[in-house]
Amino acid sequence: MASDKVTVLTDGTFEQTINAGKPVLIDFWAEWCGPCRRLAPTVDELANDYNGKVVVAKMNVDENPSTPMRFSIRGIPTLLLFKGGQLVEQVVGLADKDALKKMLDKHVA
Amino acid sequence: MSREVIVIGSGPAGLTAALYTARANLNPLVIEGLEAGGQLMLTTMVENWPGHKDGVMGPDLMTDMRAQAERFGAEIIRGNVTAVDLQSRPFKVTMSDGVQHESRTLILATGATARLLGLPSERRLIGHGVSTCATCDGYFFRGKPIAVIGGGDTAMEEALYLTRFAAHVTVIHRRATLRASKVMQDKAFAEKKISFEWNAEVEEMTDVAKGEVNGIRIRNVVTGDVKTLAVDGIFVAIGHTPNTSLVAGQLETDANGYLVTHMGSRTSIPGVFACGDVQDHVYRQAITAAGSGCMAAIDAEKYLEGVPQHLNE
Numbered sequence: 001m002a003s004d005k006v007t008v009l010t011d012g013t014f015e016q017t018i019n020a021g022k023p024v025l026i027d028f029w030a031e032w033c034g035p036c037r038r039l040a041p042t043v044d045e046l047a048n049d050y051n052g053k054v055v056v057a058k059m060n061v062d063e064n065p066s067t068p069m070r071f072s073i074r075g076i077p078t079l080l081l082f083k084g085g086q087l088v089e090q091v092v093g094l095a096d097k098d099a100l101k102k103m104l105d106k107h108v109a
Numbered sequence: 110m111s112r113e114v115i116v117i118g119s120g121p122a123g124l125t126a127a128l129y130t131a132r133a134n135l136n137p138l139v140i141e142g143l144e145a146g147g148q149l150m151l152t153t154m155v156e157n158w159p160g161h162k163d164g165v166m167g168p169d170l171m172t173d174m175r176a177q178a179e180r181f182g183a184e185i186i187r188g189n190v191t192a193v194d195l196q197s198r199p200f201k202v203t204m205s206d207g208v209q210h211e212s213r214t215l216i217l218a219t220g221a222t223a224r225l226l227g228l229p230s231e232r233r234l235i236g237h238g239v240s241t242c243a244t245c246d247g248y249f250f251r252g253k254p255i256a257v258i259g260g261g262d263t264a265m266e267e268a269l270y271l272t273r274f275a276a277h278v279t280v281i282h283r284r285a286t287l288r289a290s291k292v293m294q295d296k297a298f299a300e301k302k303i304s305f306e307w308n309a310e311v312e313e314m315t316d317v318a319k320g321e322v323n324g325i326r327i328r329n330v331v332t333g334d335v336k337t338l339a340v341d342g343i344f345v346a347i348g349h350t351p352n353t354s355l356v357a358g359q360l361e362t363d364a365n366g367y368l369v370t371h372m373g374s375r376t377s378i379p380g381v382f383a384c385g386d387v388q389d390h391v392y393r394q395a396i397t398a399a400g401s402g403c404m405a406a407i408d409a410e411k412y413l414e415g416v417p418q419h420l421n422e
Contacts, residue, residue, distance in 0.1 A: 030248070032244070032248070033245050034146070034150035034151055034167075034168045034244070034245065035144075035150065035151070035242070035245055036245075037150075037168070038143075038144070038145045038146065038150065041187060042187075061248075062248075068249075072237045072238075072320050072321040073236065073237070073249075074236060074237050074238045074240070074246060074249045074250075074321065074322070074341075074342065075235065075236040075237070075239075075240050075242075075245065075246040075249070076245060076246065078236055090236075092235050092236030092237075093235070093236065094143050094144060095143075096143055096189045096205050097188075097205070097206070098189075098205040098206055099205075
């Protein structure tokens with residue numbers, strides 16, 4: 001079950017979202033990607049845990065080719081964290097929830 | 110509260126062990142691990158799983174295995190184990206969030222993970238053109254030239270799969286002949302989009318400065334010739350490493366780091382059993398992993414029957 005706290009991002013809404021103030025964590029994924037399915041529940045939990053502090057978002061790479069291209073994403077799942085519109089962290093592949101929390105906590109004061 | 114059985118890992122070995130111990134009323138706890146579902150989650154059509162005469166999608170097979178184990182009462186939780194204590198009784202299992210579980214028996218089904226070459230440039234370019242999973246990342250290379258490194262069945266499967274997307278696939282292999290099975294070799298040799306670089310070792314992947322793959326430099330180990338292939342993607346398929354870091358120094362391993370099992374699935378510590386790829390570098394099939402998971406479940410059940418409860422508490 002996808003959390004309703006996860007924002008669905010598109011190429012069109014990307015720019016305004018990362019510049020809207022709060023840190024933004026984006027999960028780049030696709031239907032056909034097995035590991036993405038494994039990461040999805042963790043992303044959902046982070047959306048709940050960091051509700052109001054971090055915008056947790058997903059971007060489907062099939063439907064939105066330009067943003068993944070811009071950040072040279074050639075493998076999914078990839079998580080990118082933006083703060084003040086700037087890319088500050090990237091995680092390629094599967095990651096442990098606790099490791100992701102540590103990473104987010106560094107940027108959420 | 111101590112459990113009877115904890116299974117670490119959720120590929121075919123772990124979920125079969127869970128199914129059998131659940132049906133034996135041992136209420137197993139399965140800790141999925143980061144790579145939940147195991148290596149089959151990275152595959153597409155599995156054509157050698159008996160009973161599915163037309164093949165079955167790897168991720169679907171794992172979803173069904175999981176549901177089957179749960180139907181009989183296996184408790185499957187997400188999360189990653191960071192430490193196991195095999196000296197204490199019951200055994201202690203610590204999760205990454207600090208939660209600790211205890212169990213009278215442990216079934217280790219932690220599997221194996223794709224190995225990398227170990228080049229600094231490879232590490233830097235993972236996710237930016239370097240991949241170990243064709244089914245995950247092949248899509249990003251539509252119409253592009255790709256290299257596959259390796260000469261075994263997995264390398265041939267990856268190369269063949271990637272021909273769906275790639276303009277061309279070059280298989281880079283450090284020997285003059287393939288290790289892959291005859292059937293996979295024949296398929297690969299018949300595919301017009303695949304060519305081979307024999308006796309070739311990888312020296313470097315480029316371009317780290319640009320942050321994306323644009324080539325691979327290889328050296329022919331026979332002639333000494335060095336050349337660079339222009340590729341957009343590099344898929345590394347050079348084998349696997351068993352996931353034994355949790356029990357390093359606590360259990361007997363072989364020269365390759367795989368857990369050693371005796372008399373079925375027994376490890377060097379009574380009450381600890383191992384199944385699947387973490388203890389098998391020979392067969393490494395879904396069906397052999399599942400078979401060994403069944404063995405571990407039966408061995409654990411026998412062990413629990415043989416140890417009087419009062420001596421164990």
